[in-house]
Amino acid sequence: SVSSYLFSSTSIPCSMRRLISTLVLGEHKGGIVKPSCLSAISAAGSICNDNSISILLAGSGPSLQKAASHAASSHPSLSQVLVADNDLLTHPLAETWADLVHFVQQKEKYSYIITSSSSFGKNILPRAAALLNVSPITDVIEISDPKVFTRPIYAGNALSTVRYNGLDPCMLTVRATSFATPTLSLKESNSTFAAISQVDLSEFTQETFGKSKWIKKSSPNTERPDLVNARVVVTGGRGLKSAENFKLLETLAGKLDAAVGATRAAVDAGFVANDLQVGQTGKIVAPELYIAFGVSGAIQHLAGMRDSKIIVAINKDSDAPIFQVADYGLVGDLFDVIPELLEKLPVD
Ligand code: FAD
Numbered sequence: 001s002v003s004s005y006l007f008s009s010t011s012i013p014c015s016m017r018r019l020i021s022t023l024v025l026g027e028h029k030g031g032i033v034k035p036s037c038l039s040a041i042s043a044a045g046s047i048c049n050d051n052s053i054s055i056l057l058a059g060s061g062p063s064l065q066k067a068a069s070h071a072a073s074s075h076p077s078l079s080q081v082l083v084a085d086n087d088l089l090t091h092p093l094a095e096t097w098a099d100l101v102h103f104v105q106q107k108e109k110y111s112y113i114i115t116s117s118s119s120f121g122k123n124i125l126p127r128a129a130a131l132l133n134v135s136p137i138t139d140v141i142e143i144s145d146p147k148v149f150t151r152p153i154y155a156g157n158a159l160s161t162v163r164y165n166g167l168d169p170c171m172l173t174v175r176a177t178s179f180a181t182p183t184l185s186l187k188e189s190n191s192t193f194a195a196i197s198q199v200d201l202s203e204f205t206q207e208t209f210g211k212s213k214w215i216k217k218s219s220p221n222t223e224r225p226d227l228v229n230a231r232v233v234v235t236g237g238r239g240l241k242s243a244e245n246f247k248l249l250e251t252l253a254g255k256l257d258a259a260v261g262a263t264r265a266a267v268d269a270g271f272v273a274n275d276l277q278v279g280q281t282g283k284i285v286a287p288e289l290y291i292a293f294g295v296s297g298a299i300q301h302l303a304g305m306r307d308s309k310i311i312v313a314i315n316k317d318s319d320a321p322i323f324q325v326a327d328y329g330l331v332g333d334l335f336d337v338i339p340e341l342l343e344k345l346p347v348d
Contacts, residue, residue, distance in 0.1 A: 020048040020146070023082075023108070023169075025101065025115035025124060026055040027092065031066030033057070035229055036116035036176035038075050043174040044114050045077035046143045054080035054110075055194075058089040058100055068196050075182050078194040086201045088210065091217070092120060096210035098127035103209070104199065105132055110169050117173040117284065118228055129171045136171040137162060141178040155280040156303040176228070177286030177307045219275070224250075227276065230259035232289045235278055235305070238265040239294015239315065239334055246271050248338045249293065255345045261285065263301050279304035293334040297322025 022044040026037040037055065044053045055071050055078055057064060068083045084100055101113065101124065113128065115121035117139050129136040142150035147164045149172065164170045184191075206213070227233065234256065236249045246260070253260045261278040262271065278285055280300040290308035295301060297313070297320055305311070306325055313326035314337050323329040330337060 020111045021052040021108070022048055022054070022112040022114060023101075023104065023110040024053065024055045024078075025097070025113065025121065026057045026067075026071060027116070027118065027120040028057055028059065028064070028067035028071075031063045031070060033067055033071045033074055034116075034118070034120075035181050036118050036121075037071075038181040039176035039179040040114050040116045040121075040174055041075045041077055042179040042181065043140070043143060043172070044112065045075075046179070047112060047146045051079040053077050054082050056082045056084060056101070056104060056199075058084040058086075058092070058097060060085055060087050060090040072194040072196055073189075073192045076184075076188060076191075076193050077182075081194045081196045082199050083196060084199040084201060084204075086204055088204065088206060091214040092124075093210065093212055093214050094123040094127055095212040097124045098131055099209040100204070101128035102131040103204065105169060113169045113171045115173055116176045118176065119283075121173045125171055125173050132169065132171070134166050134169060134171055136173065137164060138173045140172050140174045152303070155299045156306065157299060175284060177284065224253060225257065225259045227259040227261055227278070227283050228285055230285070230287050232256050232258035232291075233261045233278070233285055233287045233305075233308070234258045234291045234293070235261035235263065235295060236266055236271070236293050237263040237295035237301075238269060240266060240271060241294075243271045245335075248342075252338060252342060252345075255342065256289075258289075258291075259287075261305075263295050263298075292322055292326075293338065295322050296320050297325065 024040045024044055027034045041053060057067055057071060064083060064085055068081045071081045088096055115125050125136050137149050139151045140149045141152060150159050150161050153160045234249050234253050236246055240246055249260055260276055262276040264277055264279060266272060267274045267277045280303040282304055284304050286307035288309045290305050291312045293314050302325055311326045312328045313322040314330045314332060314334050315322055316333050318331045
């Protein structure tokens with residue numbers, strides 16, 4: 001069968017051609033599957049819930065196998081974890097990943113390929129879609145019918161509903177903030193939902209796959225939580241006035257176990273690196289608590305944070321548009337407010 005050609009494990013359910021089958025592209029770190037992937041599985045579950053959802057995890061070594069075990073017990077809608085273990089996949093290089101997706105799809109013919117609208121997903125899915133010659137639909141926030149999707153346009157100021165009329169696979173990136181991660185009952189949290197299978201990568205070599213090669217990663221070492229998945233985000237805008245002043249936010253973030261975000265104006269002014277940018281052309285976040293200091297609330301910024309559960313804004317201009325989306329607003333000078341907060345918050 002097609003499946004037995006692709007997979008070396010005997011634990012795979014006998015392959016019958018499925019009517020609808022979905023492959024979720026999964027991201028993992030430190031042996032844990034990222035919450036944004038669980039949201040992508042929830043999105044897949046709203047299209048087909050008949051045990052036909054697989055997640056593909058790639059990497060190498062023990063941390064990949066640990067992530068596979070974590071994935072298998074992470075979501076009740078998942079039926080299979082496909083593990084692509086190869087040194088060429090140790091780092092999630094988009095070009096190599098796209099080749100992997102193409103390779104798996106040639107064998108398995110999934111009807112849907114879904115991933116989250118994270119940097120990981122946005123990097124890989126369009127490349128894989130080009131290799132498969134289909135047009136992807138990005139940033140989906142609602143699935144109203146298996147082929148009808150809603151996605152924001154014009155920086156979130158309008159919603160567009162689109163029908164996919166193309167060939168299989170239908171390829172989607174979905175906003176993690178729009179599809180809930182499962183809350184497992186006590187019994188479920190001790191369950192394994194999915195079978196783990198190793199993808200046969202004997203044909204997967206540097207010569208045949210990927211013209212790109214991983215060389216190195218340069219990024220500031222930070223103990224802060226990941227911006228996209230953090231429960232609390234403290235963001236600074238142009239009102240912070242300098243890179244030096246952003247250190248105040250770092251200290252505050254440390255006390256709140258928060259990630260630090262920034263507006264594009266703050267990034268363009270060189271206060272912080274651009275991987276902290278939140279907004280239309282930055283990261284999309286929806287933490288439980290979003291605190292904005294010296295941020296005016298331009299639509300391009302709101303596009304990246306308006307789904308946050310509680311928004312707190314501190315701005316000295318009472319007419320700043322950020323107050324229109326804020327649950328709590330404080331008209332005041334951030335250089336008075338931040339030191340006062342630091343003083344009143346408990347010492348770590
Ligand atoms: P400003 O608009 O200058 O606001 C600074 C605020 O700080 C003001 O409201 C001021 O009252 C307040 N302030 C000043 N001093 C203090 C103080 N001492 N105490 C308290 N408050 C103070 N922007 C993004 O953020 N993310 C994006 O992804 C993004 N993408 C874009 C894409 C496009 C195509 C375009 C055209 C723009 C994009 N922008 C984006 C830019 C966006 O339009 C705004 O220019 C930007 O968000 C403004 O950043 P800001 O709020 O820090 O600065």
